[in-house]
Amino acid sequence: MDREYKRRNFITTFTKGDIFSKLSFLFCGLANIRYGQVVKGLLFFLLEVSYFVFLFTTGIDLLHDLATLGGHEQGMAFNEALGIYEMQAGDNSMIILLTGVVAIVVTICFIAVWLFSISSGENARFNHDQGHHVNSFIEDVKSLTNENIRFLLLAIPVVGILIFTFTPLIYMILMAFTSYDNEHQPPGHLFDWVALDNFKTLLLSSEKLSQTFWPVLGWTFIWGICATFSCYFGGMILAMIINSKGIRLKKFWRTIFVVTMGIPAFISLKVVGTMLGEKGIFNVLIQKWGWTASAVPFLTQASYARVSVILVNFWIGVPVTMLMVSGILMNIPTEFYESAKIDGASPFVIFRKITFPYMLFITTPYLIANLIGNFNNFSAIYFINSGGPMTLDYYKGAGKTDLLVTWLYKLTADSNDYNLAATIGILIFIISATFTLITFQRSGSMKNEEGFQ
Amino acid sequence: MKNKTVIGLRLEYFLRALVAIIVGFVSLILPFTSKEAGRKSMVSTALSLLSADNTAGVTFFLYLALIFTIVSLALGVISYFKVGIKIVKAWMFVQIFATFFWTTLLFALKLILEEAGIEDNFLLKSAGIGFWIGLLSAYISLVFIMKLAEVNTGYIILTILGVMWMFPVFWILLTSLRAEQGYYVGYFFPKHLTLKNFYDLFHNPTVPFGRWWLNTLIVAVCGCILNTLIVLGTAFVLSRTRFTGRKQFMNILMIIGMFPGFMSMIALYNILKGLGLNQSIGALIVVGAAGAAMGYHITKGYFDTIPKAIDEAAIIDGASRLQIFTRITIPLSKSIIVYQVLGTFLGAWSDYIFPRLLFGDRQSSYTVAVGLFWMTDFRRIDAYYTQFAAGAVVIAVPIVILFIWLQRFYVEGLSGSVKG
Numbered sequence: 001m002d003r004e005y006k007r008r009n010f011i012t013t014f015t016k017g018d019i020f021s022k023l024s025f026l027f028c029g030l031a032n033i034r035y036g037q038v039v040k041g042l043l044f045f046l047l048e049v050s051y052f053v054f055l056f057t058t059g060i061d062l063l064h065d066l067a068t069l070g071g072h073e074q075g076m077a078f079n080e081a082l083g084i085y086e087m088q089a090g091d092n093s094m095i096i097l098l099t100g101v102v103a104i105v106v107t108i109c110f111i112a113v114w115l116f117s118i119s120s121g122e123n124a125r126f127n128h129d130q131g132h133h134v135n136s137f138i139e140d141v142k143s144l145t146n147e148n149i150r151f152l153l154l155a156i157p158v159v160g161i162l163i164f165t166f167t168p169l170i171y172m173i174l175m176a177f178t179s180y181d182n183e184h185q186p187p188g189h190l191f192d193w194v195a196l197d198n199f200k201t202l203l204l205s206s207e208k209l210s211q212t213f214w215p216v217l218g219w220t221f222i223w224g225i226c227a228t229f230s231c232y233f234g235g236m237i238l239a240m241i242i243n244s245k246g247i248r249l250k251k252f253w254r255t256i257f258v259v260t261m262g263i264p265a266f267i268s269l270k271v272v273g274t275m276l277g278e279k280g281i282f283n284v285l286i287q288k289w290g291w292t293a294s295a296v297p298f299l300t301q302a303s304y305a306r307v308s309v310i311l312v313n314f315w316i317g318v319p320v321t322m323l324m325v326s327g328i329l330m331n332i333p334t335e336f337y338e339s340a341k342i343d344g345a346s347p348f349v350i351f352r353k354i355t356f357p358y359m360l361f362i363t364t365p366y367l368i369a370n371l372i373g374n375f376n377n378f379s380a381i382y383f384i385n386s387g388g389p390m391t392l393d394y395y396k397g398a399g400k401t402d403l404l405v406t407w408l409y410k411l412t413a414d415s416n417d418y419n420l421a422a423t424i425g426i427l428i429f430i431i432s433a434t435f436t437l438i439t440f441q442r443s444g445s446m447k448n449e450e451g452f453q
Numbered sequence: 454m455k456n457k458t459v460i461g462l463r464l465e466y467f468l469r470a471l472v473a474i475i476v477g478f479v480s481l482i483l484p485f486t487s488k489e490a491g492r493k494s495m496v497s498t499a500l501s502l503l504s505a506d507n508t509a510g511v512t513f514f515l516y517l518a519l520i521f522t523i524v525s526l527a528l529g530v531i532s533y534f535k536v537g538i539k540i541v542k543a544w545m546f547v548q549i550f551a552t553f554f555w556t557t558l559l560f561a562l563k564l565i566l567e568e569a570g571i572e573d574n575f576l577l578k579s580a581g582i583g584f585w586i587g588l589l590s591a592y593i594s595l596v597f598i599m600k601l602a603e604v605n606t607g608y609i610i611l612t613i614l615g616v617m618w619m620f621p622v623f624w625i626l627l628t629s630l631r632a633e634q635g636y637y638v639g640y641f642f643p644k645h646l647t648l649k650n651f652y653d654l655f656h657n658p659t660v661p662f663g664r665w666w667l668n669t670l671i672v673a674v675c676g677c678i679l680n681t682l683i684v685l686g687t688a689f690v691l692s693r694t695r696f697t698g699r700k701q702f703m704n705i706l707m708i709i710g711m712f713p714g715f716m717s718m719i720a721l722y723n724i725l726k727g728l729g730l731n732q733s734i735g736a737l738i739v740v741g742a743a744g745a746a747m748g749y750h751i752t753k754g755y756f757d758t759i760p761k762a763i764d765e766a767a768i769i770d771g772a773s774r775l776q777i778f779t780r781i782t783i784p785l786s787k788s789i790i791v792y793q794v795l796g797t798f799l800g801a802w803s804d805y806i807f808p809r810l811l812f813g814d815r816q817s818s819y820t821v822a823v824g825l826f827w828m829t830d831f832r833r834i835d836a837y838y839t840q841f842a843a844g845a846v847v848i849a850v851p852i853v854i855l856f857i858w859l860q861r862f863y864v865e866g867l868s869g870s871v872k873g
Contacts, residue, residue, distance in 0.1 A: 094723070098720065098723055098724070098727075145773045145774065145775035145776075146773040146774050146775065147774065149690060149694065149773075149774040149775055149778070150690045150694055150696055152775070153686035153687065153689065153690045153778075154686070154687060154690055154702075154746075156683060156686075156742075157683050157686070157687050157743075157745070157746030158746075159743075160683075160739075160742060160743025160744065160745075160746070161706070161709070161743060161744065161746060161747065163724070163743065164721060164724070164739070164740050164743035164744060165709055165717065165743065165744050165747070166709065167720070167724065168717035168718070168719075168720035168721040168724060169709060169712055169716070169717045169720075171717070171720040172712075172716050172717045172719070172720055173712075238614065241607040241610055241611060242607075242611065244605060244607055245605070246603070246604065246605035246607075247605050247607050247608065247611070253611050253615070254860075255857055255860075256615045256618060256619060257614075257615070257618055258856065258857060258860055259618075259619070259622060259853055259857070260618055260621075260622070261856065262799075262849070262852050262853035262854075262855070262856030262857065263622070263845075263849040263852070263853060264799065264802040264803035264822070264848060264849065264852065265803045266803045266805050266822050266825075266826070267625075267803070267825065267845045267848065267849060268621065270825070270826070270829055271621055271624070271625050271842075271845065272621050274636065274829065274834070274838070275621060275624060277636075279636075279637040281624055281638075281641060284638070284639050284640070285560075285641060288563065288564070288639070288640075289559065289560045289561075289562075289563055289577065290562065290563030290575050290576050290577045291576075291577050291578075292576075293574075293576055315617075315618065315621075319618075323860065323863065372711075376713055378713075378715070378806065379803075379805070383805075405713050405715075408713060408715075408716060409715060409806065412715075412718070412719055413810070418719065421716065422716065425712055425713050425716035426712075428712070428713050428716075429711050429712045429713075432711040433708070433711050436707070436711060
């Protein structure tokens, strides 16, 4: 008897359930209605009906077109009624892809509703059979402010993410497997599914594309590592100096550096970018001061430009680390320092043996997140110099300081090679995911979120 | 000297400081000018500067560097015989000035020597060894004297770094006040100061900056309210309640977050166009709010640190989860709320890529970031550079003040996110 009323999972709900439970797989909400939750059950059923209406009126066509991405190219066609050739609108592969994705997302949502209705019906049955109280509709609504608060508070974010993040993302991911480049622009032309061709040309071919991809990837890594660690150590040292004993006006010093954080990044980056130009103020001044005889190609020669962007990023990034480290430094137990001093440790040894290990332990997740952030640091690169200097060695548009992300942006905004951009996006995802997985394995704080309780 | 101790001084550094200042003094008679100018020493350079007809206004830097080095040596010698805190402090201040003026020579030497006709086409790297030794020993003596006086030598680094950090900030401030228009000017300090750039910025028919500013303010304020509420709600649910699918939900958000954001912008743009929202600032607000939940981590981390026992006690007292959220969790989270609001507010002012795509050529809905960027296009930069600078100042000043005022919360928010 007791066994019978054990909670059932999705499958046993069907195999062990009565006729209502079984039928509720076909007619959503039937079990709810059977056990007294009429309004809820009807709502489920209404959702199901409206989904199938959508599916059979438009959805099927959309999904079918998605498989072909359209067959009629725009062009001249003979109009028999008028007896002349005229321009006829063809299929628009982009719209077909987008609406197809919408149909897929709607279907996913319906599947979620379907699963939810089954578990909800099962819950109603369980409560009913056990003699528990079965919530009425009004009680269900009331529970939104209490035990079911997740539905209340997560509804807007979930809908928002579904429409404005998830759908576009699926669309772009699918685009990586099409031929939507600058030669296949709708509405004039169709594009088609090409499976993994884009990945092959980007990664393996000997064409210009892969000759661009690998150097850009290499620079992305160099940049990410240099930018992250330079700011990390710079900020740490700065914070330690400001927080060390005997420095007065700590707040004043901190504020000086924090000013650069308060200025919106695009302004400070753009300003410094213009200052570094060939006739910018830096070049004017260093010639006036007699430091160099001619202008330094800060942003116009590959190696100089790369050093310049790392230095400018240092200028922007150090205060952020400084602020964060200041908070942590105050938490290091002072006994450590006192006993080290008694043992006669020099300041350098204290840093190497106490401060740094402590800091590293705490900030590893931050460091990895920062590394990923720097791989994708669009603004630092784009606002200073738009990825320049341009070069003929690379695929059109890409420059010597371009990261994968800025190149991705240029491919979408300037040359309309959406398929390549999407392919790069997926590769960036793979890189970020790898690093995140490493963090997850290493960091206790991410694994154990209850650690603080 | 050896067995003496003075409270407040670390005499073991005394000898080193003295040696360094003596080296600095010796450098005054080592070759200072370049080979072409005959390798004159600093002292004889100063003498010929005194007799030169035509000297630059900054020549006094060189005299002062010279004088302060000599005075510093004198004070060092005096304190050798009669050591005391006061004299060492005086020595330190003199050496600070000496070091300062030696440093200014790095920038002014070319001007000084060329104006007086001592050098032609002078390059710093051709300066004589006396200059470099003098500069280096000025710093070394300063470090040792500061150590002797038990003053933290970090001040030196902080001062140098502070100047470097503020340099671009001053540049943009001065440019915004510059009367001479144009991007390429050959000097740092403007010849004439004016407020006209600010006036023009708001009265220029082709550059509706006031409109842009207002647009951005609307986006920023709406964003602050909506995004913060959404983030707080999401973080609360994910931190304080447990339900099936919670982990999966967080994983999905994380996976979505690992794709580069503007990869999906083209599609987003098309969706907005389909909804009839494109080219309006409403779209910017909606999209910002829709994606806000993705940034729940820091707030959730903060909520995780609030003891669960508080919630449990409230539940026993009959409070609903919503009441716990509004009456307990939110009042306990002032610093994370400020952090969130500040972050959204700042973000609205510097968000560029998506607004750029969204607004296209419709100038009237631009935000300041898009507008200012439009002004610095290479075709317009020369005409608009001073106005761009004025715009940058107009935007940055309130935000910087806000930021400095609220930085405590920012630190708490940041360090809260990375705890153990």
